[in-house]
Every structure is written in C-alpha cells, then in structure tokens.
Amino acid sequence: MNDIDEVVRRAAAAGATWRATPAAERAAVLEGVAEALLKHLDELWPVADAETHLGEVRLRGEVARTAAQFRLFAEVLRDGAYAEAVIDHPDPGATPPRPDVRRMNQPVGVVAVFAASNFPFAFSVAGGDTASALAAGCPVVVKAHEGHPQTSDLTAAVVRRALPDPDLLGLVHGFEAGAPLVRHPLVTAVGFTGSLAGGTAIQALIGGRPDPIPFYGELGSVNPVVVLPSADPAAVAAGFAASLTLGVGQFCTNPGLVFVPQGEGETEGEFERAIGEAVAATTGGRMLTAKIRDGYLRAVERLPGAGLAVLARGGAGDAPDAVTPQVFATGLDAFAGGLPELAEECFGPAAIVVRYRDSSDLPDVLRRLPGSLTASVHAGGPGDARDITAVLERIAGRLIWNGWPTGVAVCWAMHHGGPWPATTSPAHTSVGAASISRWLTPVAYQDWPAELLPLELRDDNPLGVPQRVDGRLRA
Template sequence: MAATPVWSVDPRTGKQREQVAVEATPQDVDRAVRAAHATREALADRGARIAFLRTAAALLDEAAGAVVEAADAETALGPGRLTGELARTGYQLRAFADAVEEGTYLDIRIDRADPALTPPRPELRRYKIPLGVVAVYAASNFPLAFSVPGGDTASALAAGCPVVVKAHPDHPATSELCASLLRRAAERSGLPADVVAVVHGFDAGLELIRHPLVSAAGFTGSIRGGRALFDAAAARPVPIPFHGELGSLNPVVVTEAAAAERAEEIGAGLAGSVALGVGQFCVKPGLVLVPEGAGGDRLTGALAKGLGETEPGVLLDHRMRENFVAGVRERTALPGVAAPVTPGAGGEHTVGAGFLTVSARSLVEEPERYEVLLEECFGPVTVVARYADPQEAGAVLERLSGNLSATLQVSAAEGEGAPGPAAELIGTVTALAGRVVVNGWPTGVAVAPAQHHGGPYPAATSHSTSVGGTAIERWLRPVAYQSVPEALLPPELREANPLGLPRRVTP
C-alpha cells in the first residue's frame, strides 16, 4: 500500500503548499515509541535534561525567522502573534529547566522512624519518578506553545519522560521544523535524538494511545476528539492517565453596578477578547450575561462598535471555517436570537466577527431548545444573554458544564466588599471553572507557577493544569521507601542529600 502523503496547506487560499511527510504506519509508530522508550535511562540525568531544555529554547530563538514564517504560512495567525507565541514557548522550556534544577517538583518527604508513636512509625522516604513515554497530541490553534515544542512536551521532558508527538494536520511543516530543532538540542546536550519524535496521521494517533509502552498522554483540542482518545486510554489492558484539555464556554457575568459604572469600557474589552486571534483561543468568552436596562444597552452598543470595526480574518483551516459558519447559522435560526453584528462568512476564505443576543429567560425556561447556545462555537462569536435579575443570571450559570475560565465584571465598590451579587457570584463561578478572572479578560494565559489551565469536565479530563510550573506533576508518580538501608536508596533520598535537593523532614 502506498504511503499517504501529509501536505502543508495555506489557509489563506486553501491550496496545498508542499508535501512534508507521510502518515505513520502502525510499524512507524511502534518504532518511534520503542526508540523513545530506550532513551529513559539517558534522560534520567537531571543535568542533561536541564541543558537539553535550555538548548532547545536557544535553538528555537536562533531559528525564529524560519519558525515564524513556517507557522504563519500554515496557520495565517500572523508574524506578530507567532513571534509572541515563540517567545512564550522558549520561556516555558527555560522555566521547566529551572524547575528541574531547583528540584521541588520531586516533592521529597522524609518521615523519621518513631517507635514511640501509636501505632509505631517506620522510616519513610518518598519522592516522585517519571512515568515513561508520554504521547502528546498537538493543538491546532497554538502551533508552537501547545504543539511539538510546547508545554506538554516541555513538562514531560522536564519530568524525565521521552515524548512522541502526534502532529496536528494544520501545521505539519512547522511540526517537522520544531522537531528537528528539539532533536538537535538533545544531541548537543548528550542525549539521544529519540527523546522526542513526531508522527503524522489520524490512525497514528490511535496507534499511539494504544501502544503498551506509552505511559500517559496530553491532549489539547475538541471535546469529540479528546473524549475518543480518553476512552481509548481507559480501555487499554493497562489504562493510562489522559490529561486532555477539551472545550470551554468561558462565561462572563457583568453585574448591574459594573454596567452602570463602565459599560463602554467593558463592551470594548469584550470585543477585543472575542475577536483576538480570530476567536480561536480556548478561553474566548462564549457566553456573556449582561443586565437588562440602560447599562446593558450601552455595553452591547460598545460591543457592536468594537466587533463591527474588526476586519475579517482567516481561520486555521477551511473545515473550521465551514463549522463556524454552520454553527452561527444554527444559532441565529433559533427564535428570539438576534445578531446586532452578524458573524459568519466574511469572504471566500475569511470570517467576520459578531455576536448574538438572547434573553436569559429563554435559556432558563427552554433549555433543550437553546442548548446549542451553551456550547462552544470555535471562532469570533459570542452570545450575550440579557438577564432581569441576579437570580436569573445564577439560573443560567447552573446549567453550564465545566470551563477553563469564568470572568466577573464588577464595580469598584463591589470589588471593595460593598453589598451586591459579586460575593455570591465568586462562589458560583468557582464551582464552574479552573481560573476565575475579575475585571479582566480570560484570553491570555500567563505562564507562571500559580497558573491553572484546566477545569471541571469537559474543560479537562483531569484536575491538572497544562500551563504553569505544576504541569510537570502530570508525568510523575510517587514512590515511598520504607525502612530501606541507606546504600539501597536512590541518591535523591539519601541522608546526606548529595544532590542538594529541597526536602521536607518530619522528626
């Protein structure tokens, strides 16, 4: 059987650019996984891992022009956006190198033996070890930061886990270029190149999740695709952890006091957040609860102005464009739904930003009819639901599933603790989301130690984060050593602490 070619496609025209690879066969996937598995012992060297991550960041910086050019040609995200994303990618790699060097991620705990306790306590020493080969499924909307050299890959390598990436079909040339840079960085750091590998093709993705030597997986993408892989991971003879970031509506609630105080500012900010990256951010606000009345009218007027002035943009591929146009059409066909600025096809290859309006009462009283309005529509559109009172807004929130983010827009007085719905809303949205934003916008996820990018299902399939320092925890498991002689302990747990690692000791 002839190999199936993998083509790079220009989303601005829909035309094929070049063939960059072929789809991996089951034999190709098996070879890649086994080669990665064979590098585990070499990757156990913390010093080599640190050098590797920092060298990878340096090589990406050196090749910035070529990387940004390739990514723009395949995604139409633009050099400005992609230059920023590349900087974020390099920062992630360096941050995880720093984390490995510092050592807290090992979570070393030592409990001294105490025979006087009831019951007596033996000597216990605990730390975390890498799981093994990690399968990473690259994202469409972040060809760098959530793809081959992205956070899943960086955190898994930092943990000591080799990585096999299933490249996204929207940017195969970028994936191959970044993989070559990572593999070169590995060799320069004294590691085998096979600590990172890339495979292409839908079937290859299924083979990868089922391979017996794959120990965990990370995914960023749709609910449908992520759930299929999650189920496959659970159905294996030996199930494995599957850390998937799936879909999110990212609700926004504007209090009546906030709308009265700064409606125009909120409307303009909302327009920018909805249209950012042509609406292709996983934390794009997809539902906005706005009060009825003059403040709400001023807010939607400012939103209409902001989105009405937004130039049409190109989505990542034509399939996504077709889905966006169809999704908007389905939503606008519902009774009572209006489109003050109509989103949809902006040209042969582009889409225009816009928003829809509906009464919150409809969402509460006829949930089945309006169910689609409470589902993510990938692209530059949001749904504004006008509520009559805070109880009605709360009733809408109760109908939502898990989200990556939830945002509150409150007045200055409410932010200082003045009586109002803000305090109650904080508790409500905390139950819905992994990140709560007040008087800001969820688009833009800072890479920081305290960051959490995840949330209740379907935002994520686990309670871990795919962004920030604690993302490394996904690829580790704890082991406790009880009454083990010093000579038999791993260096990380020996009494003299020869590696100088931080540890918590209970006398």
Template sequence: MTRETPLAEVHAAVEAADRLCWAGFDPVAVLREVADRLDGRGDLVEVAERETHLPPARLRGELQRTTFQLRLFAELVATGAHLGVRIDHADPDWPMGAPRPDLRRVLQPLGPVVVFPAGNFPFAFGVAGGDTASALAAGCPVVVKAHPGYPELSDLTGELLADLGVVAVVHGEAAGRAALTHPLVKAGAFTGSVRGGRALFDLAAARPEPIPFYGELGSVNPVFVTRDAAFSRPKRIAEEAVASFTLGAGQFCTKPGVLLVPEGSSVPEALAAVDLPTAPMLSARIEEAYRDAVAAVPREGVSVLAGGEGPTVLLTDLRRVLADFDAFARECFGPFLLVVTYADDEDVEEFARRLDGQLTATVIADEPDGLDGLVRVLARKAGRVLWNQWPTGVSVTHAQHHGGPYPATTAVGSTSVGTAAVERFLRPVAYQNFPTALLPPSLRDDTPALALVDGVPREGALTMRW
C-alpha cells in the same frame, strides 16, 4: 493529502522512548538546549505563517512564550521542587500507637508520553509546546502526533531536536492511535475539540492497561457583568469584550463566548457601535465548522447585534437561554459572542449553576458586595476565575491553572499551563527502610533539594531564581 507514518516506525519511536526512560536523561540540560535551538532557528516563524495563516508578530510572541516556558521548567527542575520529596525518619515513639519506619516519598517519571498538539498554537501547544515541555521536565520522552494543520513546521521542529533523542514526531490518525495504545506508553496529552479529545480519552481508558489521558477540550468561558459595572463603564466593557472574543479570530480556548449584562444597560448598544476586526481562520475546515456552529444557534427571540459574516454578536435574554440551555451554552470556536440580558440576579446564579465545566469564568464588577454566592458557584465550575480581566491570554507562571471540570478537560485535577503541569507525568514511590546507597539522590539526607522532612520544610534547600 494527510501523511501517515508507517506503524513500524511508530512502534520503533515508542520503543526508543522507553529505552531512554530506563537510561534516563538530564531534564534541565535538555529543556535549556531545546529552548536555545528554537531561539536560534530563524525560519520557524516563516514556516508557521505559511501553514497556519497566523500573523508573524503573533507567531514571534508565541515562540518567545514557548522558549520562556522551557526555561521556566528547567529552573523548577533544578530545585527539585517538582519531585514533592517527603522524608520521615524512623521514630520509635510515633504517637499513632506503633513505631514509625523510615519512609521517603518522591515523584518519578511515568514513562513515554504521547502528545497531540493544538492547531491554533503551533508553537505554544505544538511539538515543543507546553505538553512536551512538562513531560520532558518530568523526565518522560515524548512521541508527538503532528497536527495536520502544520506538518512542515512539526517535521522541522522534530528534525531540530532529533539528535537529543527525547522527541519523536509521527503523522496521521492511525499513527496517533497506535502510539496511544502501545503498551509501553504511560500517558497521553491532547489539546483540541471535545469530540476528538473524548475519542482519544476513551481509547486510553479502554487499553488493557488504562493510562491517564490529559485532554483540554472545550469551554464557553462566560463573562458576568454586574449592574454597577454595566452602568458605569459600558463603552469600555464593550471595547474590551470585542478585543477578547475576536483575538486571533476567536480561535482561543479561553475566548469568551457568552456575556451576561443587566437589562437596561447600554452595553449592547456600545457593542453594536464597535468595529469588529476580521482575520483569516486557521483553515477552510475550521471556518466551515464555525459557520455551522453559528447557524445552529436558535434564532427565536435572538437578534444580530453586530457582524453576521465572520465575527458575529447575537443578542437574547436570559429567560430564553434558560429555557433552551444546551442549545445556547455551548462552545462556538471562532469570533462569536452571545450577549444575554438578565433582569434578576438569582437567574444569573441559576445560569452559572447549570454550566458544564469551564476553563474560565469572569466577573466584571465595580464592587465585590453581594457576589460571594456567584463566585462560589463559578469556582466549582471553572479552573480559573477572573475579576475585571479578560480570559484570553494565559500567563505561563507557577500559580497558573489551565484546566477545569469536564468537558473543559478530561482530568479535573490537572493543568496544561504553568509549572504545575509537570505533575501530570509523575507518580509517587515510597522507599521504606532503605540504605542511603540505594536511595535516589533526591531522598538522601545530604541532598539540598526542596523537601518536607519530618513534617517540616528543610532549611537551606534550593530556591527558584525566578
């Protein structure tokens, strides 16, 4: 039975988060303390394994990623780089035709954030995962609507952090809606299905005061194999494709769902010869949805290349796919791969142009010659474009971008992984002609924070240790 937090408790959690916004807190200290507490609690993996059926080794790695992510954000915030400080001193001779006033621009926290975690990553996208970490880095307290797939882990994490006052955990759909529509909440973040994410996005947009909603929804993550690669290393491509689309039982948002290969190559035969590993799915509901999605794939001109029960690889040709594009080019969450053979390179670009927004798009090739047009199309369609690497596995780093045009996300200019994710929960404020005593510390001339001063990077500013 799904738990429901009383609405009075939801409202109290949001109001407490708002009070903390006014009082302020030290994001660097909080992020490091959260990471230390997660590292020091030995039973988290055991609880997560029991609730999600994910293997302990996978969960331990995910927990390590989560605490690393918290500390990486702390290092960023310590430099002030996330604040985007710009200082323009007064200039009576400013050549626009009028004097320039003293202007100082900085990013400041939006306010309380509601986070809807993912079911497939109970740590990395859970109560203390990337959305929470990036909101805390921005200086925003968080109300987490716990995922029903791991309620005990969510409560355990919430209790572990309760005395810090920066994270509150609530349960149930009604609680999630109440938190997202509360007038004191200033942003929402979500990782999950297109249907669920779109419903919450619409709810956030329909508020009397619409708020930004950062949803990471669905993606097919197509892989384009060129002729040279398909004929030079078919066995390797097949083995890597299987390792990628079956990783975690295919329950990754970056799982490759479509593999395009040239006609006449032996990649399909190599795929048919590879053993498909099996693993339990997160829940009976997700497994049922997966089977329904596989059954919905058109069958005319389509053959089963491998599997069929559990992991499944289907084979068809690009002509059929282009004739019924929407039925073929849609996400199937789970260990499913559609192999599509093509005869004409122009048809491959046509396929790419017709794609919806994607989290990733991958090119497997030996040589870059002649691929400029395809890569340009993919860069317009996807948030991350890969060359000879597979999309599963999203490195937490400064240059990472985990996003893309709709329906990959609801906010095309944002990322939910990497240190740039903090930008989602900040907004700019410019101070004009203010005395130093009333300026935020980051905007004062004697502050060593990273800044652009009169259009030039400030010398001697703090740098990141990582």
C-alpha cells in the same frame, strides 16, 4: 503501525537514560532547547505562517513563549520542589510502629502528546506538554496536527538537535496514527488539546486498553463573563470585542458567553448596545484550516434557529475564505431554557450576550453551565460579586477580575484547567510550573538502603531540594 511502534520503542529506550539524568543536567538541556528555538526563529515562523495564516507578529511571539516555557521548567528542576521529597524516620513507639518511609515523584514513562491546531508552537511539538514531560524525565512522542505538518517537522528537527538523544522526541503524522499511539503498551500517559469529539475518542481508546492510563485532555470551554451594573460599558465593550476576535477567535479561552444587565422592560441596555457597536467595527479573517472554518460556519448557522437574535456582525476581511465575527443576544430565561445546547463552545469569533434583570438571578443559571477554563467578572467594586464568585469557583479553573480570558501567563501560579468538558482532569493544569505533575508518579521507599536512595531522599540532602522531614518542611 510498525513505524509508530518503532518510534515509541526508540523513545522508551532513550527515556531510560533520560530519567536517570540529574535534574540540574536536564535543566541545562531545556535551556539549550529554548536557545535553539530562538536561534531558528527566522526559519520557523515563515513555515508556520504559510500553514496557519497567523502572521509574523503572532508567530514570533509564540516562539518566544515556547522558549520561555522551556526556561520555566529549567527553573522548576533547579528549585526541586516538584519532586515532593518526604522523609518519615522510623518510630518504633508509634501505633502501629513506623518503619523508615521516604517518598518522591518519579517520571511516569513515555508520554504521547496530541498537538493543537491553534498554537503551532506553544501547544504543539515543542509546546507545554512536551516541555513539562521532558522536564519530568519522560520521553515524548508527538502526534503532529494535520494543520501544520511542515512546521511540526521543522520544530522537531530543531529540538532534537538540542537533546542529548534525538529519540527523546518522537513524531508521527496522520489521523490514523492516533489510535495505535494511544494503544501502544509502552505509552504511559496522554496529553491532548483539541475538540470535545477528539478528546472523547481518545478517552474511549484509553478505556479499551488492558491497562488504562492517565489522560490529560483540554476539550472545550465557553468561558463565561459576568458584567455587573457597576462596570463601565465602554471599557467592557472594547475589551470584549478585542478578546472575541483575537486570533480570529481561535483560542480555548475565547469569551463565548457574556451576561449583561438589560435595559428597561427587558430591552437592549447600555452594555448590549456598546457591545454590538464594538463587534460591528471588528474584522474577521482566515481560520486555521478549512475544517475549522466549516465547523464555525455550522455553529453560527444553528444559533438563530435556537431563538437567538443577531446582535451584530463585523466584517469578514479581504481573504475569500475569511469569516465574520458574530454576536447573538437573548434573555436569561430563554437562555436557561435552551441549556445545555446554548452553552456549547463555538470555536471561532462568535459569542452569545445574555440579558438579565437582576444579578441575584444569575447564580442559578451559572450553576448549570458546563465546566470552563476561565470565568470573568467585570464590576466597579467587589461588594456585589461575592455570591457570583462562589458559583464561578465551582465551574472554572481560573477567575479573572475586570479582565479578559485570552492570554494565559506562563508562570508558577497559573492553573489552566477546569471541570469537564474544559478538561478531563480539573486538578491538573496544562500551562505553568505545576503542569509537570501530570507526568510524575510517587514512589515510596521503605527501609531502603541509604546508598540506593535517590539523592533527593537522603538525609544529607546533597541537592539541597525542599524536603518534608518527619512532618516539617525544610527548604
């Protein structure tokens, strides 16, 4: 506890200067972090590969993505709209009379980040939570994932050398470090990517604080896919098999449920046969940790007992502890009767194919699904997807047309969130430019002296940020 206390307090002290650093200077620092990550790429990826088995190509790409996240937030800072600067000049004739009121976003304080298992760079020590929090002007303390401790240490060292104060990025290790970090009185918000059980435990810890704080958790998602009769069976099968097995299925956007038209008399149809053949041709591999592998094996072992038939199994691969991709099948009525258990996430390369008679039968069942990060529709045209779209908009944060959910673009428009249990806060995203808003809180200044106002709220707008003045947006 004493070590965690020291790390948090040092971060808070460093944060006092960082929050007062002009946005343009913070942007330059973030670009320096991106350059440092790429400069040390050849040191970073081998350490991560030894701990995660993800391979050179995947890990090189992930470091590049991580650097891109820092560069994106440098753009966000220079754009200035993240501050949401609003100015209402005084109006004594209003009812009631209006004083001079100005509002903008300010850093929330020390942010605790729980690193994810499946992305040792992009959702870990230097991941999106860290990049967005630093951009917001917040110091960060990361709880490293036990699946890649050496990668965490090396990444932290690289990032710290690029920061004006190394204490802006704290790092703690060990399962036992989680609770005291969340409870620390100087921690003002928590970001988490992991299991439903882990996220629920953190939420309980926050609820037990004398001052409950915001918790932005990504917990679990089945990412339903609806295949309509007008879709191309071969294209659907090939795309599904590739998405299901990408990274040995260890993605939060893994497609876990696929609804397909059935054949004559409730039999296997063309889509189901094509999916079975495509999955049978796949190969699995080693999972990130023994704990994750054991969880996957327990999950797939329970599905036949729930009345599901094995549709196809792929190959395990050469490693002695590699896992096998598996797909199970059932009818829509049986699936609906097995809810909510049949809609629980199985983290790994496994999914359920659900046969339906008519697409008009789908909305009632889709409404009963838990919240997801994504939902996908495959169809030959938009005409027969309108009713289904209206349902999917309520249960998922990102809708995908004739595509697959694995792969999350780092951009301004991205929303990586969704209703519970996908996330704890569906209005917020953990990927993309808008993720900075999690670590900001609005402050209003009423009749404040002009010389004490933040530059973003001054009438002469010396930084040139977008301002809403007396109700009108000025770019």
